[in-house]
Amino acid sequence: MHFSGEDSGMPEGTIDLDGAVKRLSTLLQIPTVTTQDAKDTDWAQFAIFRETLESLYPLITAKLRRQIFADHTLVYHWDSGSSADPIVLMAHQDVVAPGDLDSWTHPPFSGAVADGVIWGRGAIDDKGPLVCICDAVENLLAQGFTPDRDVYLLFGHDEEVAGIGVPTVVEYFREQQIVPGLVIDEGGGVAGDLFPINEKVAVIGTAEKGLLDLQLTAVDPGGHASMPGKNPATTRIARALVKLGDYNFPAQITPPIMEMLTIIGEHSSGPLAAVLSRADRFQRLITTLMPRSGPLMNAMIRTTAVPTMLEGSQGTNIMAESASAVLNIRILTGETVTGTVDRVRKVIDDPQIELTIINASEPTPAARTDGPAFERVKEAVAETFPGAVISPFLVVGASDARHLAQISDYVYRFYPFELDAQARGLLHSVNERLSVDALEHGIRFYEAVLRRSH
Structure with missing residues (x-):
């Protein structure tokens, strides 16, 4: 050929x-x-x-x-x-x-x-x-x-x-x-x-963006699944993940995105050109509209977190003595690893869940x-x-x-x-x-x- x-x-x-x-x-x-x-x-x-x-x-x-x-x-x-x-x-x-x-x-x-x-x-x-x-x-x-x-x-x-x-x-x-x-x-x-x-x-x-792999771990006495307690380790991890899934990290237009929007505005027409040419004045409107264009646009303006690994019990009738989830977090420019960990801790609001950094690098x-x-x-x-x-x-x-x-x-x-x-x-x-x-x-x-x- x-x-x-x-x-x-x-x-x-x-x-x-x-x-x-x-x-x-x-x-x-x-x-x-x-x-x-x-x-x-x-x-x-x-x-x-x-x-x-x-x-x-x-x-x-x-x-x-x-x-x-x-x-x-x-x-x-x-x-x-x-x-x-x-x-x-x-x-x-x-x-x-x-x-x-x-x-x-x-x-x-x-x-x-x-x-x-x-x-x-x-x-x-x-x-x-x-x-x-x-x-x-x-x-x-x-x-x-x-x-x-x-x-x-x-x-x-x-x-x-x-x-x-x-x-x-x-x-x-x-x-x-x-x-x-x-x-x-x-x-x-x-x-x-x-x-x-x-x-x-x-x-x-x-x-x-920065990279943070953060492990959430909950421990429990475990035991037979026929006699569960009210808050086993798996439930606490699941609750934490639901809270994080419902949470949006703050939106912000960083300098590279501000430059990008301005240039796109110069090649646009109509209302889009009017908004993007004044992106610094319409940040709230832009950060509201960008996520509606899909996951990439949303990820450009905020820190994102998604669970990628889950682990619990090794048996169908055994309550987990330890349950964990790993979050893959991409940190927006201007934020920090430490600040992001603190924010996750506040959002999940469970002092019994331990947070452990696996990998981390700043934006x-x-x-x-x-x-x-x-x-x-x-x-x-x-x-x-x-x-x-x-x-x-x-x-x-x-x-x-x-x-x-x-x-x-x-x-x-x-x-x-x-x-x-x-x-x-x-x-x-x-x-x-x-x-x-x-x-x-x-x-x-x-x-x-x-x-x-x-």
Whole structure:
């Protein structure tokens, strides 16, 4: 099967799209699934992935210095000879579990290519971007190109479990006094269905919400289920979850969302333009209306909490001596981990329930949108997706980029793909897939970033 980039409206430049499709397919066939308990992860698959990556990209292997951190995180250094603050291009090797195998149209680790689409767990999140980065760099190396500053390719291995790979690299960067002048990781994307305007919108994440995995635990003497007390542990946990489910965290328009609304307002008409052009004056109205547009818009303006893991008795006729639930909480910019825990404690209003933090990271500060770093990204987006409105954005998920935000003011989060609601719904779900056209756009985006000089 041959895939051609001709007549696509893309910038001039030859890329090996057939080869890129095969390379992504090959990497999707390696089940680099991480688990919360590292002992349950098949780390041999990551060694296979590393070896395969090296064979697929011989120029990167030959010309870029490779370092391995925390056993599996990869860093490739493209030395330009320049003293300018370097570029860091990020993606992660690991993927989440595939879920119900019978629900997949093509097996999740088949790397099947059918009807112009590449199927597999990680096609979007995040092996697709990884292949786009590597193909772009390999192409430029083949052309004898030298970037205007050093470039680091940073491929974490445990992003999906909030692991130690990228934090270890950040500590190394600190020790070496490496301060990135531009970081690009997964995040926003290009869509035509996010906003009621005619143009497609490319949203570049300039900040991301904090992450808090909070365990709620209730204990009880237990005993035989035929003689229950009034408030067994399972009931108290259930009551707490109902209270949290009925509670809305306070809504607020953060700086990235204020910028986004203002830009959308400039491309709107009628009442919408009138409201968004004065978003600072109509915050109460906007925060009332945004949640009606769906879960994503709601998550952009408030902290969210959802129970993801429940545990109780191990027998149908045994009352639990301990019952627990894990809340996955995404903390809005401007709030804190401590403040959020205190709020949860107040909402559930049960002193007998113990709250334990499993994982936590504060919301990131907003990256700067003035200056050459953001302009470089905007120009690359404009070249790759002509006519798209470009806007800052608040990323509601958590990425490895949050660790780089500790050492750089120029961290941006962007999937260089067109992703409609259906495609966005494939993340962490069955039938994850990426179109060949999207793969081409991704490669051209990273080439455009690297070719610029600022």
